[in-house]
Amino acid sequence: MAHTTAMLLEVFIIFAAAQVGGALARGIRLPDVVGQIIAGCVVGPSLLGWITPSEPLEVLSEIGVVLLLFAVGLETRLEDVKRVGGSAFAVGVIGVVVPFVAGTFWAHSLEPNWPRSLFVAAAFVATSAGITAAVLKEMGVLRRTESRVILGAAVIDDILAMLLLGVVVAIQAGGSLRIGRLLVVAGEAIGFVLVVGWLGTLMMRRGSKFLDRARNPMSPLLVVLALCLGLAWLATRFGLAAIIGAFLAGMIASETRQHVQLEEQMQPLLTLLTPFFFVLTGAKVDLAKLASREALWLLLIATLLALVTKLIGGWLGALKLGPRSALIVGVGMIPRGEVGIVVAALGLSAGVFGDLLYAVIIAMSLLTSIIAPPLLAVLLKAGTGDKGPGTGHEARVADS
Amino acid sequence: MAHTTAMLLEVFIIFAAAQVGGALARGIRLPDVVGQIIAGCVVGPSLLGWITPSEPLEVLSEIGVVLLLFAVGLETRLEDVKRVGGSAFAVGVIGVVVPFVAGTFWAHSLEPNWPRSLFVAAAFVATSAGITAAVLKEMGVLRRTESRVILGAAVIDDILAMLLLGVVVAIQAGGSLRIGRLLVVAGEAIGFVLVVGWLGTLMMRRGSKFLDRARNPMSPLLVVLALCLGLAWLATRFGLAAIIGAFLAGMIASETRQHVQLEEQMQPLLTLLTPFFFVLTGAKVDLAKLASREALWLLLIATLLALVTKLIGGWLGALKLGPRSALIVGVGMIPRGEVGIVVAALGLSAGVFGDLLYAVIIAMSLLTSIIAPPLLAVLLKAGTGDKGPGTGHEARVADS
Numbered sequence: 001m002a003h004t005t006a007m008l009l010e011v012f013i014i015f016a017a018a019q020v021g022g023a024l025a026r027g028i029r030l031p032d033v034v035g036q037i038i039a040g041c042v043v044g045p046s047l048l049g050w051i052t053p054s055e056p057l058e059v060l061s062e063i064g065v066v067l068l069l070f071a072v073g074l075e076t077r078l079e080d081v082k083r084v085g086g087s088a089f090a091v092g093v094i095g096v097v098v099p100f101v102a103g104t105f106w107a108h109s110l111e112p113n114w115p116r117s118l119f120v121a122a123a124f125v126a127t128s129a130g131i132t133a134a135v136l137k138e139m140g141v142l143r144r145t146e147s148r149v150i151l152g153a154a155v156i157d158d159i160l161a162m163l164l165l166g167v168v169v170a171i172q173a174g175g176s177l178r179i180g181r182l183l184v185v186a187g188e189a190i191g192f193v194l195v196v197g198w199l200g201t202l203m204m205r206r207g208s209k210f211l212d213r214a215r216n217p218m219s220p221l222l223v224v225l226a227l228c229l230g231l232a233w234l235a236t237r238f239g240l241a242a243i244i245g246a247f248l249a250g251m252i253a254s255e256t257r258q259h260v261q262l263e264e265q266m267q268p269l270l271t272l273l274t275p276f277f278f279v280l281t282g283a284k285v286d287l288a289k290l291a292s293r294e295a296l297w298l299l300l301i302a303t304l305l306a307l308v309t310k311l312i313g314g315w316l317g318a319l320k321l322g323p324r325s326a327l328i329v330g331v332g333m334i335p336r337g338e339v340g341i342v343v344a345a346l347g348l349s350a351g352v353f354g355d356l357l358y359a360v361i362i363a364m365s366l367l368t369s370i371i372a373p374p375l376l377a378v379l380l381k382a383g384t385g386d387k388g389p390g391t392g393h394e395a396r397v398a399d400s
Numbered sequence: 401m402a403h404t405t406a407m408l409l410e411v412f413i414i415f416a417a418a419q420v421g422g423a424l425a426r427g428i429r430l431p432d433v434v435g436q437i438i439a440g441c442v443v444g445p446s447l448l449g450w451i452t453p454s455e456p457l458e459v460l461s462e463i464g465v466v467l468l469l470f471a472v473g474l475e476t477r478l479e480d481v482k483r484v485g486g487s488a489f490a491v492g493v494i495g496v497v498v499p500f501v502a503g504t505f506w507a508h509s510l511e512p513n514w515p516r517s518l519f520v521a522a523a524f525v526a527t528s529a530g531i532t533a534a535v536l537k538e539m540g541v542l543r544r545t546e547s548r549v550i551l552g553a554a555v556i557d558d559i560l561a562m563l564l565l566g567v568v569v570a571i572q573a574g575g576s577l578r579i580g581r582l583l584v585v586a587g588e589a590i591g592f593v594l595v596v597g598w599l600g601t602l603m604m605r606r607g608s609k610f611l612d613r614a615r616n617p618m619s620p621l622l623v624v625l626a627l628c629l630g631l632a633w634l635a636t637r638f639g640l641a642a643i644i645g646a647f648l649a650g651m652i653a654s655e656t657r658q659h660v661q662l663e664e665q666m667q668p669l670l671t672l673l674t675p676f677f678f679v680l681t682g683a684k685v686d687l688a689k690l691a692s693r694e695a696l697w698l699l700l701i702a703t704l705l706a707l708v709t710k711l712i713g714g715w716l717g718a719l720k721l722g723p724r725s726a727l728i729v730g731v732g733m734i735p736r737g738e739v740g741i742v743v744a745a746l747g748l749s750a751g752v753f754g755d756l757l758y759a760v761i762i763a764m765s766l767l768t769s770i771i772a773p774p775l776l777a778v779l780l781k782a783g784t785g786d787k788g789p790g791t792g793h794e795a796r797v798a799d800s
Contacts, residue, residue, distance in 0.1 A: 004458045005636045011463065012629040019622055056459035058404045063411065218671045222419055225672060229412040236405045265668040271618045272625060272669055 010051045011060070017043045017050075018275030031373040033134045033278050038370070040282025053283055061280040062242065064273035065130045069243040070228040071266040072133040072151065073250015074259060075142045078201045081152045081251070087329075088149050091317030092156025095333050098313035099124040099306065100164065106305055118168045119352050123343040123361045124306050124336070126161035129154035129243060130277060131335040131369045135376050144380075146325050149318055150332040155244055157333070159189045162239045165343065172352060185239060192238040193248065196231060200252035208256035221265045224253040284341065285366050289359035298356070302364040307371065310334050328379050334372035340365030410451045411460075417443045417450075418675030431773040433534045433678050438770070440682025453683055461680040462642065464673035465530045469643040470628040471666040472533040472551065473650015474659060475542045478601045481552045481651070487729075488549050491717030492556025495733050498713035499524040499706065500564065506705055518568045519752050523743040523761045524706050524736070526561030529554035530643060530677060531735040531769045535776050544780075546725050549718055550732040555644055557733070559589045562639045565743065572752060585639060592638040593648065596631060600652035608656035621665045624653040684741065685766050689759035698756070702764040707771065710734050728779050734772035740765030 017039040025035025043050045051057070081088065103121030108114065129151065136147045163186050170178075211220045228249040235245025253262060290299060314330030321329070344361040347353040353361070417439040425435025443450040451457070481488065503521030508514065529551065536547045563586050570578075611620045628649040635645025653662060690699060714730035721729070744761040747753040753761070 004455070004462050005633075005642060007455075007459050008462065008466075008629065008633040008636065008642055011459070012626070012633050015629055016626050019626060055404070055407075055454075056456040059407050059411070059456035059460070062404050062408065066408070218667055221668055221671055226412070226416050226419060229408065229415055233405075233408040233412050236408065242405060242408055267618055268621055268665040268668050269672055271621055 007054075007056055010054075010057065013043055013050050014040075014057070014279045015272070015275055018279050021279075022275075029377075031135045031138055031377050033131060033138070034370055034373050036275055036278035037282040037366070040279035041285050041287075042282075043279070044283025044285070046283075046285055046287035051279075051283055053280055057276065057280055060273065060276040062277075064270075064275070064277040066228065066232045066242055066246040067266065067269050068130060068137075068274050068277065069133060070224075070232075070246040070250040070253070071263070071270055072129075072137055072142060073247040073252075074254050074263055074266065075137070076148065076151060076247075076251050077254055078197060078251050080143070080148050084145060084148045084152060087318050087321060088152025089156055091149055091153035091314050091329055091333065092160060094317040095127065095153060095310055095313035096125050096157055096160045096164065098316075099309035102305055102309045106301070115168075115172045116352050119172050119343075119347055119350075120357070120361070122161075122165050122168045123340045123347070123365070124302075124309065125157075125164055126336065126340065126343075127154055127157045127310065127333045128335050128340075128365075128369065129158075129247070131281075131373060132332045132376065134274070134278070135373045136332070136380075139377065139380055141380055145321060146318075146328040146332065149321065149325075149329050151247070153314070153317070153329070153333065155193060155247070158241050158244050159186070159193070162189060165346075166239075169346065169350075172350060189238050189240055192235065192240065193244070196234075196245075196248045197251060200248065201255050204252045204255040208258070211256060211258055217261075218265075220256060220258040221262060224249065224256070224262060227252065281366060281369060285363055286359055289355065290363055295356060295360060298360045299363050299367070302360055303367045303371075306336060306364055306368050307334055310368075324379075328376065331372055331375045331379060334375075335369040336365040340368075407454075407456055410454075410457065413443055413450050414440075414457070414679045415672070415675055418679050421679075422675075429777075431535045431538055431777050433531060433538070434770055434773045436675055436678035437682035437766070440679035441685050441687075442682075443679070444683025444685070446683075446685055446687035451679075451683055453680055457676065457680055460673065460676040462677075464670075464675070464677040466628065466632045466642055466646040467666065467669050468530060468537075468674050468677065469533060470624075470632075470646040470650040470653070471663070471670055472537055472542060473647040473652075474654050474663055474666065475537070476548065476551060476647075476651055477654055478597060478651050480543070480548050484545060484548045484552060487718050487721060488552025489556055489717075491549055491553035491714050491729055491733065492560065494717040495527065495553060495710055495713035496525050496557055496560045496564065498716075499709035502705055502709045506701070515568075515572045516752050519572050519743075519747055519750075520757070520761070522561075522565050522568045523740045523747070523765070524702075524709065525557075525564055526736065526740065526743075527554055527557045527710065527733045528735050528740075528765075528769065529558075529647070531681075531773060532732045532776065534674070534678070535773045536732070536780075539777065539780055541780055545721060546718075546728040546732065549721065549725075549729050551647070553714070553717070553729070553733065555593060555647070558641050558644050559586070559593070562589060565746075566639075569746065569750075572750060589638050589640055592635065592640065593644070596634075596645075596648045597651060600648065601655050604652045604655040608658070611656060611658055617661075618665075620656060620658040621662060624649065624656070624662060627652065681766060681769060685763055686759055689755065690763055695756060695760060698760045699763050699767070702760055703767045703771075706736060706764055706768050707734055710768075724779075728776065731772055731775045731779060734775075735769040736765040740768075 018036045021035035021039025022032035025032050042048060045052055100121050103124035104117045107117035107120035132150055136142050141147055163182060166182060166185060211223060228246050231245035231249040232242040233245070236242050253259060256262065290296060310333050311330040314333040315326045318326040318329035341362050344353065344358050348358045418436045421435035421439025422432035425432055442448060445452055500521050503524035504517045507517035507520035532550055536542050541547055563582060566582060566585060611623060628646050631645035631649040632642040633645070636642050653659060656662065690696060710733050711730040714733040715726045718726040718729035741762050744753065744758050748758045
């Protein structure tokens with residue numbers, strides 16, 4: 001109880017810091033999420049030390065990003081994603097292959113050890129959809145073709161990254177690569193996405209009239225929130241990120257007749273809970289570990305490598321949309337966020353990396369999350385000639 | 401990360417169990433909260449063991465009840481509470497004195513030891529406003545005189561309970577009772593309530609036009625949520641419960657021009673987060689410890705004592721509203737909830753109680769929370785001749 005009470009202060013600080021950071025970022029025409037991540041860096045252990053990442057905050061952060069991806073799914077129709085399926089698949093695959101190959105050679109140049117190099121390279125692979133999704137939602141462009149390609153590719157990307165991680169962990173542990181087992185894992189994950197996405201959408205299209213009968217205006221929200229939390233958890237059982245399940249749940253819920261009302265009801269939830277995700281992301285940057293010249297050089301090279309390889313991968317995959325759209329897709333795939341952090345944590349506990357490489361990989365993951373949003377915002381604004389942030393209701397997840 | 405992912409399952413179970421329990425309770429015309437508490441008891445460690453109270457869940461539960469009391473405050477004007485100030489004060493004071501005196505003599509009859517008896521009696525004192533507030537909100541009767549008296553009395557009650565706890569802890573520890581120090585503590589708590597309630601209301605009445613200028617429909621919500629979290633924490637710094645600060649924040653926010661919009665925006669937040677409070681309350685009942693005849697007898701007597709003394713105290717205090725209203729107020733003050741649990745935990749760690757008395761006091765606190773809502777619902781329905789649950793938007797926190 002005493003501890004719970006103390007947590008209230010951190011909850012308040014995170015919420016308030018996110019608002020201040022978001023407002024400052026908006027003042028200099030940057031996406032709110034950038035301000036929120038930097039605010040987290042400032043109030044986190046590296047600088048002010050007002051908050052410390054802890055399990056309760058992690059859970060709030062996880063719920064925040066799950067709800068965010070659910071809301072993004074709510075604005076995404078399965079039909080729309082299907083229409084860009086080819087490009088999304090190409091972006092997902094090429095966007096995994098290019099950073100993985102480049103990352104392997106870079107790591108090998110640091111220390112010639114193939115199993116270790118493959119492990120390091122795995123940290124360069126997986127795009128974290130949360131950051132990009134927030135920017136797209138904030139700018140009100142979720143219905144643009146590029147956005148659909150990015151979101152579709154994020155699903156493919158997550159499946160591939162999971163498989164790749166399985167492979168490199170097995171190689172590192174010296175175990176035999178059981179191809180049969182890998183195929184089963186891959187099949188299960190793909191099956192999960194297809195069955196949930198397709199069957200769920202179909203069932204919701206038929207069943208959503210039952211939701212009309214509810215007298216309580218919150219009843220449809222109740223049902224889809226349960227779906228969101230349930231599928232988020234289920235996705236993790238299939239080796240996927242929780243946000244993939246939440247995104248699928250959102251796509252299913254977008255088939256209900258109540259989807260406009262649901263989008264409105266999600267706004268207060270995003271307002272309260274997404275700041276925990278972005279502020280905590282920032283709070284995890286350990287500036288002290290990066291205070292040497294060697295670390296900064298490593299970080300600079302790793303970040304450039306992460307940035308350029310994903311940009312090229314995404315760009316190549318989306319090239320048939322035209323060079324400008326391909327560039328937007330490439331930039332949208334840049335943020336690594338929490339997936340790189342998970343790989344780094346695995347590597348540290350398995351004794352594959354030392355402290356320095358661990359800190360560098362985490363900082364790289366976070367830097368890509370800070371660098372991509374402004375680039376994306378500039379590209380999206382320039383594309384439409386719109387100089388201000390998007391208007392209208394759905395355009396402002398930023399404040400949330 | 402792995403642990404955070406596992407927590408998603410518990411989050412889903414809590415949310416789903418609350419909906420099922422709430423719907424079942426509604427089916428037999430009981431308030432939703434009763435169903436949610438019992439659902440917590442079923443999925444908790446005592447029976448199914450699907451969830452285990454943990455720090456992340458405690459924080460979610462705390463945020464849930466803080467938001468609930470904020471929403472209740474949002475429907476409560478300071479003017480309205482002032483108008484019933486005399487009755488609220490009487491209910492608060494008499495409702496503390498009667499259970500404390502009776503509890504002391506009961507504990508003394510178990511084991512003649514005055515310091516220990518006073519400590520046990522402190523567990524009988526403090527009303528937990530969360531349960532009653534949820535029922536009142538669910539039934540849409542927050543604007544009734546009885547509701548205002550109960551909410552006002554809950555504030556007085558919390559101040560007195562805090563002071564009393566300070567006294568009994570000092571006596572138990574064998575320290576000298578420093579009256580001067582107690583007066584300072586009391587003065588600070590009363591000052592906090594008056595200054596925040598009065599000054600905050602005044603400032604918001606003047607300042608709320610600034611909120612009109614915001615382009616973003618979520619901006620007023622942002623401001624008042626920050627206020628809510630900030631005051632919830634600040635209240636704990638003055639020795640009060642976090643929910644008292646949240647309730648005051650809600651009263652302040654009720655002075656904004658946007659208060660109707662804010663009430664609507666709070667609904668999805670309550671829908672997602674209040675179930676954590678009620679389900680966790682139920683999950684804390686440790687049925688195994690109560691499996692002896694001795695324990696059950698003790699529990700029966702303690703619960704009756706807690707019930708009857710608070711009922712009498714509240715009834716006496718509110719008598720000038722008429723006997724029926726006084727009865728409603730008395731029943732509304734019955735739930736002890738988390739405050740009794742805090743006293744029990746303090747007593748256990750200070751070596752004042754054994755395991756048995758600890759389990760009995762916790763079970764008593766929770767039983768009062770389960771017994772009071774149906775009684776209250778019956779009394780409120782009978783009073784208005786309304787057989788169904790309240791209608792309209794604000795009437796259904798239950799589903800939340």
